[in-house]
Amino acid sequence: MSEPRSDVVRLSTGIRGLDGLLAGGIPEGFMVALVGMPGTGKTVACIHFAWAGLSAGESAIYVTTEESRESVIRQAAQFGMGFDRASREGRLIILDALMRKDDEWSLKEVSVEEMLDRVIAAKRSLGRGARRLVIDSMSAFWLSAPVKAREDSYSVKRVLSKWGLTIYVTSQYAITTGSAFGWGVEHVADGIIHFRRAISGGVLRRYLLVEKMRQTPHDLRAWEIEIRDGSGMELVRPLARRAEDDALPGGVMRRIREHSGDEEP
Numbered sequence: 133m134s135e136p137r138s139d140v141v142r143l144s145t146g147i148r149g150l151d152g153l154l155a156g157g158i159p160e161g162f163m164v165a166l167v168g169m170p171g172t173g174k175t176v177a178c179i180h181f182a183w184a185g186l187s188a189g190e191s192a193i194y195v196t197t198e199e200s201r202e203s204v205i206r207q208a209a210q211f212g213m214g215f216d217r218a219s220r221e222g223r224l225i226i227l228d229a230l231m232r233k234d235d236e237w238s239l240k241e242v243s244v245e246e247m248l249d250r251v252i253a254a255k256r257s258l259g260r261g262a263r264r265l266v267i268d269s270m271s272a273f274w275l276s277a278p279v280k281a282r283e284d285s286y287s288v289k290r291v292l293s294k295w296g297l298t299i300y301v302t303s304q305y306a307i308t309t310g311s312a313f314g315w316g317v318e319h320v321a322d323g324i325i326h327f328r329r330a331i332s333g334g335v336l337r338r339y340l341l342v343e344k345m346r347q348t349p350h351d352l353r354a355w356e357i358e359i360r361d362g363s364g365m366e367l368v369r370p371l372a373r374r375a376e377d378d379a380l381p382g383g384v385m386r387r388i389r390e391h392s393g394d395e396e397p
């Protein structure tokens with residue numbers, strides 16, 4: 133297997149252990165879909181991604197559709213991430229589609245057009261320092277028209293592609309079927325990280341799997357994750373046994389170890 137292209141600039145996910153599964157991180161300019169059932173960790177992963185930029189001095193744009201701006205700030209604070217301060221410093225703009233207050237950064241209506249308009253205004257306001265955009269979640273835009281999912285996802289990618297943003301979009305999977313509500317963001321996205329949950333030994337466990345990441349020799353295993361008060365999400369262990377690692381393409385295990393600093397399991 134050839135080496136990863138050296139001209140791919142990668143952005144950290146901000147989650148300990150995850151960059152190593154992605155040959156260093158998310159390729160700049162990608163739109164990555166975080167998909168899964170409720171409570172599996174999508175929002176927490178979004179918060180880590182935004183904070184990875186903010187803590188490095190970047191700016192960030194965060195669209196929240198199912199929680200208020202204040203709720204996102206509180207959730208981040210529980211992981212020791214200063215969204216409040218970044219907002220006050222004018223480096224973080226949280227576009228609130230839920231509370232619809234009468235301010236510049238609240239969406240007046242829950243439509244993709246309005247959201248794109250506000251994202252572009254936020255990007256103009258923040259300038260070059262804003263490299264990361266989170267849209268959590270896209271599903272809110274399709275409540276009454278699930279058939280619009282694919283078209284809207286395409287619009288988001290097409291309109292925002294020229295703004296130099298690397299984008300996380302979340303999409304919810306139905307509790308009943310554990311899958312998407314129809315054609316969704318996955319086909320348009322450059323990458324898919326799938327979050328899952330299961331009850332094992334009477335305990336709720338969560339997992340993530342990188343299902344797709346263009347231009348990336350990524351890990352192919354499901355990993356158990358934990359969400360901890362104070363520090364947030366962490367990868368705990370891969371579900372695959374050591375012997376099954378042999379199924380990974382050559383060079384992938386080496387790169388995973390280089391980036392994670394892990395000992396030989």
Ligand SMILES: Nc1ncnc2c1ncn2[C@@H]1O[C@H](COP(=O)(O)OP(=O)(O)OP(=O)(O)O)[C@@H](O)[C@H]1O
Nearest residue numbers: 169170171172173174175176177210304359360361
């Ligand atoms: N401070 C904390 N300490 C430990 N676990 C936490 C903490 N805050 C949140 N969690 C865990 O994270 C879960 C919520 O995860 P998250 O909001 O990322 O899910 P989600 O996949 O975005 O769900 P949805 O699709 O419903 O928005 C909670 O149910 C809880 O288990």
